[in-house]
Amino acid sequence: MPTVGIDHIAMPTANAERLIAFYKRLGFPINHEEEWRAGKRATFSIQVGESKINVHPEGYTASLRGPTAVPGCTDICFVFEGTVDECRKMLEEAGVNIISGPVPREGGRGRGTVPSLSFYARDPDDNLLEWMIYQATTAKP
Template sequence: MISHLDHLVLTCTDLDATKHFYTEVMGMRLETFGAGRIAFKFGNQKINLHQRGAEFEPKAHLPVPGALDLCFIASVPLDQVIAHLGSCDWPIVEGPVERTGATGKIRSVYVRDPDLNLIEISEMVG
């Protein structure tokens, strides 16, 4: 019945810090749409952004910053991701470690975004 994820909504406290992380550190494209809305595009998906206290309706029942745990598959080898994180002076919380993703084994590093959401960046293994 479900084919794929189109977008998810991230609630943040600091728009500028969040834009910096998702565009400069994560390499996503900034998109504006609608009446001043912001999204981060990657592949065929996007993350729509809400600022805490100024969320768009309808919204989650309890939209709070820092409650997400997201995993992204990198478009480059994980060693390049690690080097990029270092060049951005963005700390790795854990990894590289092997995990199990939706379609098989993955090798991952974990970072936190400005709202302390846990962000896993992975490459497929094998």
């Protein structure tokens, strides 16, 4: 059987409360937040479609992890379903500082052949975040 997708990635954080608030403002569901707050779980996750980001809060060390897993080490590209202007509005309304974009990028669809534009920002831990809008060929700067 071939590899068909990504189930999850792991992301350490220096401030779990700040990270939860940031991703909630963007509309991402937080899995196991109540259990984590109650001390019944060591971690929580951010749901992204059928995949998730496992968040490793301050003080948690996974038994298996990358050797340089520290807050700010993650670079994630989200796919936004909508227009470039709708994506910009969503980011601005969530209080996200757009650091670049929209800029043309090659994503994974069609092995990099499907046109797309991306916005870039950073989360509270300084992770690089990208929102890619496929089939976007024009946008207001």
